[in-house]
Amino acid sequence: MQRSPGWLKRILTVGLGLWLAVGCGQAPAETEEQAAHSAALWGSQARARLSAGLDHSLAVRPNGTVWAAGDNTYGQLGDGTTISRSVPGAVPGLSGVVAVATGQHHSLAVRSNGTVWIWGSNSYGQLGDGTSLNRSVPVAVPGLSGVVAVAAGHSHSLALLSDGTVRTWGYNDSGQLGDGTTTLRRAPVAVPGLSGVVAVAAGQYYSLAVRMDGSVWTWGNNAYGQLGDGTTTLRKVPVAVPGLSGVTAVEAGHGHSLAVRSDGTVWAWGHNLYGQLGDGTTVNRTVPVAVPGLSEVAAVAAGHSHSLALLPDGTVWTWGYNTSGQLGDGTTLNRKVPAEVPGLSGVMALAAGQYSSQVVRADGKVWGWGDNSAGQLGTGTTSNRTAPVAVQGLSAGVAVAAGAAHSVAVRSDGTVWAWGDNSAGQLGDGTTGNRTVPGAVPGLSAVTAVAAGVSHALALRSDGTVWTWGYNLYGQLGDGTTLTRTVPGAVPGLSGVVAVAAGAHHSLALRSDGTVWAWGYNASGQLGNGFYSNRTVPGAVPGLSGVVAMEAGDSHSLALRSDGTVWAWGYNSSGQLGDGTTTGRTVPAAVPGLSAVTAVAAGAHHSLALRSDGTVWAWGLNAYGQLGDGTTLTRRVPGAVPGLSGGVAVAAGYGHSLAVRSDNTVWGWGANGSGQLGEGTNSSRTAPVAVPGLSGVAAMAAGDSHSLAVRSDGTVWGWGSNGNGQISDGGPTDSEYTPVLSLLY
Numbered sequence: 001m002q003r004s005p006g007w008l009k010r011i012l013t014v015g016l017g018l019w020l021a022v023g024c025g026q027a028p029a030e031t032e033e034q035a036a037h038s039a040a041l042w043g044s045q046a047r048a049r050l051s052a053g054l055d056h057s058l059a060v061r062p063n064g065t066v067w068a069a070g071d072n073t074y075g076q077l078g079d080g081t082t083i084s085r086s087v088p089g090a091v092p093g094l095s096g097v098v099a100v101a102t103g104q105h106h107s108l109a110v111r112s113n114g115t116v117w118i119w120g121s122n123s124y125g126q127l128g129d130g131t132s133l134n135r136s137v138p139v140a141v142p143g144l145s146g147v148v149a150v151a152a153g154h155s156h157s158l159a160l161l162s163d164g165t166v167r168t169w170g171y172n173d174s175g176q177l178g179d180g181t182t183t184l185r186r187a188p189v190a191v192p193g194l195s196g197v198v199a200v201a202a203g204q205y206y207s208l209a210v211r212m213d214g215s216v217w218t219w220g221n222n223a224y225g226q227l228g229d230g231t232t233t234l235r236k237v238p239v240a241v242p243g244l245s246g247v248t249a250v251e252a253g254h255g256h257s258l259a260v261r262s263d264g265t266v267w268a269w270g271h272n273l274y275g276q277l278g279d280g281t282t283v284n285r286t287v288p289v290a291v292p293g294l295s296e297v298a299a300v301a302a303g304h305s306h307s308l309a310l311l312p313d314g315t316v317w318t319w320g321y322n323t324s325g326q327l328g329d330g331t332t333l334n335r336k337v338p339a340e341v342p343g344l345s346g347v348m349a350l351a352a353g354q355y356s357s358q359v360v361r362a363d364g365k366v367w368g369w370g371d372n373s374a375g376q377l378g379t380g381t382t383s384n385r386t387a388p389v390a391v392q393g394l395s396a397g398v399a400v401a402a403g404a405a406h407s408v409a410v411r412s413d414g415t416v417w418a419w420g421d422n423s424a425g426q427l428g429d430g431t432t433g434n435r436t437v438p439g440a441v442p443g444l445s446a447v448t449a450v451a452a453g454v455s456h457a458l459a460l461r462s463d464g465t466v467w468t469w470g471y472n473l474y475g476q477l478g479d480g481t482t483l484t485r486t487v488p489g490a491v492p493g494l495s496g497v498v499a500v501a502a503g504a505h506h507s508l509a510l511r512s513d514g515t516v517w518a519w520g521y522n523a524s525g526q527l528g529n530g531f532y533s534n535r536t537v538p539g540a541v542p543g544l545s546g547v548v549a550m551e552a553g554d555s556h557s558l559a560l561r562s563d564g565t566v567w568a569w570g571y572n573s574s575g576q577l578g579d580g581t582t583t584g585r586t587v588p589a590a591v592p593g594l595s596a597v598t599a600v601a602a603g604a605h606h607s608l609a610l611r612s613d614g615t616v617w618a619w620g621l622n623a624y625g626q627l628g629d630g631t632t633l634t635r636r637v638p639g640a641v642p643g644l645s646g647g648v649a650v651a652a653g654y655g656h657s658l659a660v661r662s663d664n665t666v667w668g669w670g671a672n673g674s675g676q677l678g679e680g681t682n683s684s685r686t687a688p689v690a691v692p693g694l695s696g697v698a699a700m701a702a703g704d705s706h707s708l709a710v711r712s713d714g715t716v717w718g719w720g721s722n723g724n725g726q727i728s729d730g731g732p733t734d735s736e737y738t739p740v741l742s743l744l745y
Contacts, residue, residue, distance in 0.1 A: 075136030086375025
């Protein structure tokens, strides 16, 4: 094992001294086996200086202070607020800390005096303070002293005491507290029959302990065999892992477990869907198996479904799930056997978050990679853009569409370009790899309009045919199958189309004769044909004629007729059909009281209409202020958006709304957690605000949490979430695919 820097060694001596002082005046002479376990504890304590939860990270600095970054919804950053941050900040009032641990949404710290301090989510009593109140600042766990190490699962906590016993508290539905019950505990309880423990670890809903004799004991959920006892039987009390000896360290992920033996080999068991056991298969294992090709391993770490190993030469090896780049190899390809993280050396400690990885190098600096959606890598950057930025590499734009996390544009030459999330092939380039820069959709030309659903896309060509690609589980591609397609294909039997629209998982087409055709998901009647069964081919919406425009929300549809009336059908739980009820409709019905409408837009659960006098009317869900009336009260009938006039176009995202005024300025209101309103903040708005610095807008679109605009000069601008590269400005996304420097140290 690589030696620790001097400051680390000095602090670790405190924890080691506490551990050795087991009720006597002086430590006994160590056997060779005990010496190995002493070394393991040093390594465990070193790793405990850095910890990562679902979306937040903690680090202990050399001066004993704790620094935190990432999601803070439950106060898990401990700074007295619930404001998330990508720039690490000190946890006030904590000093002399020697170790930290992170659960899903809660945090723990051990001080040099052996007390445990805890903060964040407390729904299941995981803070151990006898209450269910969340804490945004650290509080001591009452009655707990002499602690040398802590661990945290999803919503349960463990503490290892200097006498070798273990205390647990929090969620216990799977017996993860090891007290023989499934009773939730809001204060620490002893794990009966467990002594001589030198290390603990916590998985999602299970727990592990290493005893002085090198044996491993496990308890809790065992659905994947993660307890390693040869069964998938839940255990409410600790059981030994058979055939495993000489263990010096253990780690636990969502449903898989890792152990390092004194000979430096790594053993793994449990869930293996993504290859996280590293044995070259995706077969679950109910008993430990050796990870081939790894020897002399100094430390391991386990994320949700990925694994890391640290070798004595300071290199890091990773394997398993890689959708967020958590393997650090520059790709998003899963890997079933370990491979070295390129360009990374001098590493002395590891930590794994849910979908991220972090290391401490010998110079004391932290590096991280993988999921950074909440800023948990502490790089000081996030994927959100709170003001419009130019989309790189795209010019001569004439139309745009925004999906959940991907973007599509039509250029003046009739070609289609796409970027962002591509997990279902929705970029149409024949792959499923995300793109952070626009790429041409091969084989498409003479396109006049595009539409985007959650994970599928449509293109309308000048000959009136419709082409579709992407996710197709519900038949939303209209090709008669439910096979996902990564390249465009024509929708058979559909011609004379003049406009297209896409809901979450359904599609609409308007033909030149004024009829609307629909296909795809229909669980809420959003196809308007009087039924609830999905359609894999287009079918006419009965009784609807003279339509000049249409739009699709998550699970509802809107049509504008030539007489200026609006018709709606589909899901109506929030009044998004505008008929004064919350009753869904499987056939179109007129929206009462609306006339002289010139354009419509549909969000996830709200609707917009633009009238000929330039006023905008809104109805449906208003939780984020997306109706723009100054309240967050849901409305089942249309109401005017106050103070907004001169409107010429509208768009609706998942929970936000946009309007273009006659002066070509853009105004936004509603949800703004990702900056999708473009006004420079992350604060939701219940009334329209101007998007500063954006003028000359000719077209716009709204996705789940990002927005796009085409200016009259043909440039495309985006703002809001860039999690999958859907803004394409060359800046950070939700993931880092190779190691980047963190500010945690």
